[in-house]
Amino acid sequence: MEPVIQVRDVTKTYDGRKVLDGICLDVRQGETLVILGGSGSGKSTLLRLMIGNISYDGGDIVGFGKSLAAMTPRELKEYRKSIGVLFQSGALFNSMSVAENVALPLREHTDLPDETIDIIVKIKLEQVGLREHAEKMPSELSGGMKKRAGLARSMALDPRILFYDEPSAGLDPVTSTQIDYLIMDLNKKLGITSVVVTHEMDSAFRIADRMVLLDRGKFVVSGTPEELKNSDNALVRQFIFGLRDGPLTERRRTGGYEDDLLGART
Numbered sequence: 001m002e003p004v005i006q007v008r009d010v011t012k013t014y015d016g017r018k019v020l021d022g023i024c025l026d027v028r029q030g031e032t033l034v035i036l037g038g039s040g041s042g043k044s045t046l047l048r049l050m051i052g053n054i055s056y057d058g059g060d061i062v063g064f065g066k067s068l069a070a071m072t073p074r075e076l077k078e079y080r081k082s083i084g085v086l087f088q089s090g091a092l093f094n095s096m097s098v099a100e101n102v103a104l105p106l107r108e109h110t111d112l113p114d115e116t117i118d119i120i121v122k123i124k125l126e127q128v129g130l131r132e133h134a135e136k137m138p139s140e141l142s143g144g145m146k147k148r149a150g151l152a153r154s155m156a157l158d159p160r161i162l163f164y165d166e167p168s169a170g171l172d173p174v175t176s177t178q179i180d181y182l183i184m185d186l187n188k189k190l191g192i193t194s195v196v197v198t199h200e201m202d203s204a205f206r207i208a209d210r211m212v213l214l215d216r217g218k219f220v221v222s223g224t225p226e227e228l229k230n231s232d233n234a235l236v237r238q239f240i241f242g243l244r245d246g247p248l249t250e251r252r253r254t255g256g257y258e259d260d261l262l263g264a265r266t
Helices: 043-050 073-081 098-109 114-127 143-154 173-190 201-207 225-229 234-241 247-253 256-262
Strands: 005-014 017-027 032-036 058-063 083-086 161-165 193-198 210-215 218-223
Touching: 005 043, 017 043, 017 218, 032 043, 032 173, 032 201, 043 058, 043 161, 043 193, 073 083, 083 143, 098 114, 098 143, 114 143, 143 173, 173 193, 173 201, 193 201, 201 225, 210 225, 210 234, 218 225, 218 234, 225 234, 234 247
Parallel strands: 032 193, 032 210, 083 161, 161 193
Antiparallel strands: 005 017, 005 058, 210 218
């Protein structure tokens, strides 16, 4: 089966600094792929490239069999309608209720009648456990509830792929675990392909079918959670297990850590 997304030797440069350097990976239908890496690793930049928010400088990204760079504006719009994105903060509109936030993509991109939209919104909120909170405003929600509301909105158009940008960021351990199980449940019940960008190791090992580790814009390793745990690569082991000593520690001693901080926006 052809991968739903193919990243082929992709490079991206900001202000003369190469933040992605020859990245290659496939996203397979129905899997949960977790992209790992510290600040400056390029993982968030890679996510933005795969959803078509920014353009790459070299290589290619193929989504559902077609190069993103070769897509017309209309084709790119259709591609984006086939994916959903959960942003770190949930990115809800504060002036809209939860239900109105979830309904927004349906009102913007479909001609469905209001009655049908209302039914879809209820279904999506039920899937994330928020149906009884439909009329609340974002300011009335906890951090975890905002994430779930954002997830319901990202699923409004029944996307083939869901992208998660640091879904556990800012959450307590219990709420983070609840979000993880929600991601797994949606994948199992709906067959959605998921791409998760995170540096939270507990969450990553809980949800991943496959993991990819990036470091300073370069591909390091790909494999199952068990394969990464058993890796003999010193950098992989230090990152995975949070070891005090290793290549990352040495980089800090020799000044390379400052390079990481300069690339933190990636």
